[in-house]
Amino acid sequence: MRKISMRQAINEALHIAFHSDPNVFSIGEDIAVYGGQLRCSYDLIDHFGEGRIMDTPISEQAIVGTAIGASMLGLRPIVEISYIDFIGVCFDQIMNQAAKLRYMYGGRVSLPLVIRTQGGAGLGNGAQHSQSLEALLAHIPGIRVVIPSNAYDAKGLLLRAVRDNNPVVFIEHKGLYKKRCEVPEEAYECDYTCDVKREGSDVTIVAYSSMVEQALKAAKELEKEGVEAEVIDVRCLEPFDADTILSSVKKTGRAVVAHEACKKGGFGAEIASVIQENVFDQLKKPVKRVGAPEVPVPFAPVLEKAYLPNEQNILEAVKSIL
Structure with missing residues (x-):
């Protein structure tokens, strides 16, 4: 099978979404003529025109606010907020409007809205x-939070998100755009569930986004020492697939949770709590967390480089509970 980058996979998913549904359109800063800050939309305007691929003023509030209204009227906007750091500018629209309107209207409206953004x-x-900043978003009831770790999942999860009738924040790690893997040409969807990347019996390593690659590297090193690590990719923080993780920890009795975000208050704390609350009796050692220090990047x-958690940090965490 062909290998393409995550940037190409996302672009391909956008093409499929636009071809399959005339209600899909996209707005954002510099996404039309320039093709997006991270170049995922580089050729969309050539294929679908200015009526469906539109540049906006530099106003995240206007971008997300427009998309919310359009989605309530039956359209399916895919908006881009270049860099997750800027969700603070439109957090009111995301937190108080997109996340709550379906609930507040008693289910009489849907918000099939995708907010693509980049972190890491x-x-x-x-x-x-x-x-x-994914933990901030996962804390808010009413929105999906999807965070792929590779090109295959990025394409399948984005197509799943576009067809969801709920608002979805789709977080792409900038460092993964050039990473290549096997991706089918045809359309497909990935479920909002965890993916077991590697099976093992001695310890469970739970990770997402860029840290999945680091977890797999650590697992290979552990294998040389006779330790079989199971690696689980949490592809979606909300809805959260706890069952896959709990099933694995019941088997291994040990767990390490790794993410690039700051360790304090990160989503890894939620995962660790779910493990402690549900399979405490099966744990041989306390759950360990791996994350970045509590400083700005x-x-x-x-x-x-020193700031970023890596394979070595995961290895140290695993060895501390063996």
Whole structure:
């Protein structure tokens, strides 16, 4: 099977979505003529025209507010907020409008809205363009939070999100755009469930987004020492598939949860709590968490590298509970 990058997979999913439903349109800053800050929309305007691919003023409030109204009227907007760091500008629209309107109207309206945004560090983008803020969004009832770790899942999950009748925040890690893997040409959808990337019997490593690759590297190193690690990719933070994780931890008796976001208050704390509350009797050791330190993302390359959690941090966490 062909191998394509995550950037290409997302672009391909957008093409499929636009071809399959005339109600799909996209708005955002520099997504039309320029093709998006991260270039995922580089050719959409050539295929679908200015009526469906539209540049907006620099106003995240206007972008998300427009999409909310359009989705309530039956359209299916895919908007782009370049860099998750800027959700603070339109947080009222996301938190108090998109997340709550279906509930407040008693289910009489749907909001089939996708907000594509980019997070993550490692590219020297500085403190205001490198954050991992998925836990803020997962805390709000009423929105989906999807966070793929590879090109295959990015395509399938984006197509699933476009056909969802609920608002979805789709978080793409900037450092994964060039990562390639096997992706079918045809349309397909991925479920909002965890994916067991590697089976094992001694310890469960739970990760998502960029940390899945680091977890798999750690698992390979552990295998050399006779330790079989099971690696689980949490592809969707909301709805959260706890069953897959709990089933694995019941088997292994040990768990490490890893994410790039700051350890304090990160979604890993929620995962660890779910494990402790549901399979405490099966745990041989307390759940360990791996995350970034509680500081802004440094701009200096050496400091940024030191800031980012990695394979070695996961190995140390696993060995501490073996």
